[in-house]
Amino acid sequence: MADETVTRSNADKKTYVTTYRPSLLSGLPRKTQREALGITDDALPFRGIDFWNAWEFSWLNQKGKPEVAVASFQVPAKSAQLIESKSLKLYLGSYSGTKFGYRAEVISTLEADLTLAAQAPVSVTLQTPEQIHGMGIGVVNGTSLDGLDVVVDDYFWDPSHLVVEGTTIVRETLFTHLFKSLCPMTGQPDFATVQIQYSGRTINHAGLLKYLISYRQHEEFAEQITERIFVDIMNRCSPDRLTVHTHFTRRGGIDINSVRSHEDAAPSEIRLWRQ
Secondary structure: OOOOOOOOOOOOOOOOOOOOOOHHHHEOHHHHHHHHHHOOHHOOOOOOEEEEEEEEEEEEEEOOEEEEEEEEEEEOOOOOOEEHHHHHHHHHHHOOOEOOOOOHHHHHHHHHHHHHOOOOOOOEEOOOOOHHHHHOOOOOOOOOOOOOOOOOOOOOOOOOOOEEEEEEEEEEEEEEEEEEEEEEOOOOOEEEEEEEEEEEEEOOHHHHHHHHHHOOOOOHHHHHHHHHHHHHHHHOOOOEEEEEEEEEEOOOEEEEEEEEEEOOOOOOOOOOOOO
């Protein structure tokens, strides 16, 4: 039998827009998810910020020559909307065939569009390959939970694993690289490193790890998961101070890093081994 050649007509191909189109960008209201967690916009129990890094960003200069950079965005947790990641990828792709006179014009355009989508001021930086290379790979601080010998038979969100033990007040930082959840839009896996810093009665380490592993079949956006972890730990363990920092790995060339904390100052952002 002769080999069959399968071709796809142009009509069958999905259009990938390469000319600047801000209408591709969309936001999703935080309110619905926060109400489910008992959070109201006028009384947030935390301070926080969402850091986005887009590693595949490109545009054309005024002569038509391509420029590349890592585009980083800071979205305040108090914004009315979060940025929908698939729409962000398509929106950023629309820059790839568009000419801009100056880098500052690219930044100001990104800031204006993202601010409109988030309904709060969003700041943007563009970092050159040389700058990113100089930053290198960072290491998350704290004690790893990953070496604990735990039996796991629950892969659906279960905050009942969170328990405190004893009466001694401690201050510690714990982390795991084993976190995985699912994107509610596509069902694709989202992997992350989760870091938790708290002061208060000791949180059982094995229970905390099992709680974080229980998200493996849970569908939710990265920013919302960070808030859910914060609220769950506060409700179940009542620490005096708490910071939850999630480092989600790249999907579509974009990583998301969210911080929810009692502290005023956000921790320094670092690039981890999977980012």
